[in-house]
Amino acid sequence: MRAVTITDEILSVQDRATPLPESGCVLVAVAGAGLNGADIMQRRGLYPAPPGWPVDVPGLEFAGTIEALGPDVEGFRVGDRVMGIVGGGAQASHVTTDATTLLRVPDSLDLVVAGGFPEAFTTAFDAIVNQGFLLPGERLLVTGAAGGVGTAAIQIGRLLGADVTASVRDLSRRDELVALGANRVVNPDDVKDAGPYDVVVELVGAASLTNGVLAALNEFARVVVIGVGGGTKAEVNLLGMMAGRITLTGSTLRARSREEKAGIAAAMKQVLLPALAEGTLSVPVLARYSLDTVNEAYERFSAGSKLGKIILEV
Template identity: 40%
Template sequence: MRAVVIREPGGPEVLEVREVDAPEVPDGHVRVAVRFAGVNRADLLQRLGFYPAPPGAPQDVPGLEYAGVVEATGKGARRFAPGDRVFGLLAGGAYAERVVAHEREVAPVPDGLTDEEAAAVPEAFVTAYDALVTRARLAPGERALVHAVGSGVGTAGLQIARALGCFVVGTSRTQDKLDRCRELGLHAGIATSGATFAGEVLKATGGAGVDVVLELVGGAYVGEDLKACALKARIALVGLTAGASTELDLRELLRKRVELFGTVLRSRPLEEKIAAAQVLERNISPWLASRAVRPVVDRVFPIGDAAAAHIYVASNASFGKVLLQLGG
């Protein structure tokens, strides 16, 4: 089979399409013929040598999410049969024409969703749901702040919050993305050139502040989040594109009794990854089937243009998800 391989740590030019052995199918697993794979910032970091895959995952083939068709099942695997359309998360290796996953890590694609749309779902929507709902306990009627709202996770978080009946404020560095997010239900958009948005958030919420923050930027944004928070707010830290360190006014944290926590999906053990797949199937898929939420696909690149896909994601020009096409 063909796969996109990282020749060595470096720039986009180190990505090569090679013929590699197709994976065997262990007991309890399924092999999926991949049609589309998502391109995520974690893939860029892995290519640069800054975010190695966890043990057991391919070290030189990036890719954290996929959509495709079950091709074969291992002994004891009974949830799926060859020909079933599925999607899911991986610790790595999705930039390949075939992947193997435990059958309980895999979810059926909801009716009405194309393979392309399905590939844009797992990483963005599971990450957003895990941060906003599972961890931050976002409840109907609360106010949410979503940073980088035009990104894949941002557009997913916005829609999840809206599906729960929440008031949503979003930030982006470009007004165009904010305008496009209004079509997804964004109530208030704030164009930012740096970590100065708390005043606008308070204005948008009538001085009340927000109850939950989906923090996809990190760095100095976290300190500004505290200023924008309501009493007993929760901040879910997911991304660090603005930096991994900052100064915080801990008095503000104490005074408002704010909860600040971090979360990642990739390195979780199998049991937690199975739980994430159950969230995808039981909680997110019904919304997708009813079109209460929808995946946002910006651009699809063929397998041979993986380097161009990485350059495009790094440019911050994309709105929603960028995909690789690996099969027909």
């Protein structure tokens, strides 16, 4: 197989032995693999793959076609169109993964574009539903809302009946974010005035939390920290949290157990896949790059100012 490979922070495409699927696993011929911030950090040596996953092949998400089944796989056949999250190794022509964590790609969705769905939508779904306990009619704030996870979170919030506020630095994105489901789009400096919020998907981190978010919460609000590109340390008024019965929590997806990932996938199958199939949910794609132009893809991701996903076409 061909695999994007990191050697001393240099990216290249190398030939590797195609892995054989173990018990309960499938071998997928990858069509599309989305880029994520974790890949950029892994390349810089700051975010190593968790145990059991390739140490030098990046990639947390893929979509493709099942090429072979390992022993004891139920419910899938060779040729099925599937997508999923992995702990690493997705930016390659082939990947093996546990069948219980797979989602089927709807017929209506391009298989390459589907490669940008799993990581962002799983992260956003888990944050909003499993950590944020969002209820219909509640007010959801998504910060850093124009990126992959943000655009997924806006759409999931709308799907679940929330009033959605999107916070972005570049307000020229307003129309696109409203089309995805945002009720309003605000600059980070106006987050407080547009509140209060019941659930916050915090994709920026400390700078955002202290710039209005923590001062704009309803009683019993749930703040879920997912990204910390804007800083890891924030001063928090604990008395205010006590008075408001606020929950401040955080989450990472990559190192979760197979069982946890399978549980989230099962819930997404019920809640998100029908909406994806009928087009209520979509994967906004900024750009597609071939495997051979992987360096350009990483450069474009790192440059920022993007709406939606960057996807490697394998």
